Amino acid sequence: MGVADDFSRFKDQYNIDQEMMTSISRRYKRITRQLNKDFRGIDSETANSLYVGSYGRDTAAQGVSDLDVGYLLPPALYAKFNAYATNGQSALLQAVRNSVRNTYPTSEISGDGQVVVINFQDGVKFEILPAFVNTIDTWTYPNSNNGGSWKACNPRAEIEAIRLRSLATNRNLKHLCRMMRVWRDYNDVPMSGALIDTLAYQFIENWEYRDKAFLYHDYMARDFLKYMSDQSRAQTYWRMPGSGSYVATKGNFQSKALTDYNISLAACSLQQDSEGPQRRAKWRSVFGPKFLA
Structure with a gap:
């Protein structure tokens, strides 16, 4: 079994399985239906909501536990909550939280700054971002911290950019984003999914083998680890593709990237079939048990 087979099998391990996607979809539809009923008086499981974050960008990997959902409220409600003397944003989050409780009365539901958080007993967490659509397709959303304010985001632009x-890289960008989430989680690297997506987006634009198939995925992992290790440790933020939103660093990810780049160099040198077990062992030290023997 060669390199292409190794990384094809790895893909089967880092892609989210159908059972998990079905569970996510069921909860998403129940939440959306309740919000539509309470805020718009309609009975729809899909209208006015959108997966955002990693799941929305289609870069989430197996083991995902945080699901981000944007729900678009009727425009008239902005004026109502903006007219509050103090922290109408907190009141808006409370209204959304009360709505969700009509569907999930026994789940732990809380407001957290900009989102309503639903913690399910299986460890999955949904974060609902209530928002209003602006004329230029950006969203305005509430921030209840420090007395309350409004902020803007553009998740549709991020989804489209990724x-x-x-598509232009033979789906390699999304493959890379998912496999590097496995790397991050296995090694406990302080790095958000948004930063992985941002750096992968930048890296793959000019990567020599960006349109190749699984035979080159070992090189892709190796070269991206090097790219991450070369990022300035003095840099505190990057700009998200599409929206240009600020993506802050969470800590030193460069050191671990450099360590595993050196391991990947050795792994990539083992190309013969007879060297397969040794090669796969090195990749498992980088990615963990999801990289199967």
Whole structure:
């Protein structure tokens, strides 16, 4: 079994399985239906909501536990909550939380700054971002911290930027984003999914083998680890593709990237079939048990 087979099997391990996607979809539809009923008086499981974050960008990997959902409220409610003397943003989050409780009365539900958080007993967490659509398709959302304010985001632009570049790279951008989440989680690297997506987006634009198949995925992992290790440790933020939103660093990810780049160099040198077990052992030390023997 060669390199292409190794990384094809790895893909089967880092992609989210159908059972998990079905569970996510069921909860998403129940939440959306309740919000639509309470805020719009309609009975729809899909209208006015959107997966955002890693799941929305289609870069989440097996083991995902945090699901981000944007729900678009009727425009008239902005004026209502903006007219509050103090922290109408907190009141808005409370209204959304009360709505969700109509569907999940026994789940732990809380407001957390900008989102309503639903913690399910299986460890999965949904974060609901209530928002209003602006005329330029950005969203305005509430921030209840420090007395309350409004902030803007553009998740649709982020989703589209990742989608287009992934199509232009034979889906390698999304493969890379998912496998590097496995790397992050296995090694406890202080790095958000948004930062992984941002750096992968930048890296793959000019990567020599960006349109190749699984035979080159060992090189892709190796070269991206090097790319991450070369990021300035003095840099505190990067800009998200599509929206240009700020993506802050969470700590030193460069050191672990450099360590595993050196391991990946050795792994990539083992190309013969007879060297397969040794090669796969090195990749498992980088990615963990999801990289199967």
